[in-house]
Amino acid sequence: MPELPEVEVTRLGLVEPLEGAHLLALHMGKPLRWPLGIAPQALAGACIGRLQRRGKYLWMPLLPRRAAVDGARPGSEAAAGQETPGLLIHLGMSGSLRLEAQPTPAGVHDHVQWQTDRGWLRLHDPRRFGAVVWSPGRDVGPAARLLAGLGVEPLGPDFDAAVLRRGLQGRRVSIKQALLAGDVVVGVGNIYCSEALFEAGIDPRTPAGRLGPQRCARLAEAVRDVLQRAVQAGGSTLRDFRDAQGHDGSFQLQARVYGRDGQPCRRCGATLRRIVQGQRASYFCPGCQHR
């Protein structure tokens, strides 16, 4: 479920309340995609740093008890020049993080729980494709391995038409699959991929390498625009996405093509189509989008 906007909305809702909080205990339930990689008890007493996002991953720095006691402040670890350990979190297909001030009974799908001095943070993930992995640093160990090979941040300063064009150069796969792969630009999942291609007027079946400078520019613009609007709308709640406070997103209400096959295009009136590419559904308008 969660694509970049949902992960960013989650981060925005947690960064303030969690920064500087103390982890009293970490409770692990049913196994997720990967093991934690450390005994949960070893993390008790750590101080939670500033939550970061890379693609669809969240990085939660955990200043060890000693560092916290020695007076290191959250966010100052970079200046100190030392790698900060932490947890790399992925929400998979159905995960959501929620911070609750009052302890409520945990649900059957609350597989990871952070008990902190600011309340309970819970990872709710029915499909268990999500993950929480400990790493001695963001740029070393398991975190570095998982983050290696990710493309550029679409909402960052490094993403533009040239980067996109270079990344797509010589690729024979469809633009839909190339964009989804995440090695050129990160965070564009199935929903926003269809939406961005619609906005750029590009048929999802177009071979990626065939896109020239003009269309790459339009596509880069569309990707950024769609993702930005989605963050502003609080993400998309198709089935079970909720932000850190438990609120629904509303971007699904402004979707132009996703999930609308058989219905008329809002721009040209043509009947929207659904096709399957790489075992994933793609939605597009045969009137507005061209090869």
Place this chain on the structure above:
DNA sequence: CAGTGGCCCTGAGCGC
């Protein structure tokens, strides 16, 4: 080495 397909899980929705 780019590209493809399997697989990790659970739940919702639909046809019969």
Place this chain on the structure above:
DNA sequence: TGCGCTCAGGGCCACT
């Protein structure tokens, strides 16, 4: 009402 089938927002990895 109930069963079985299909599909779902992701991404790693083995294989061609």
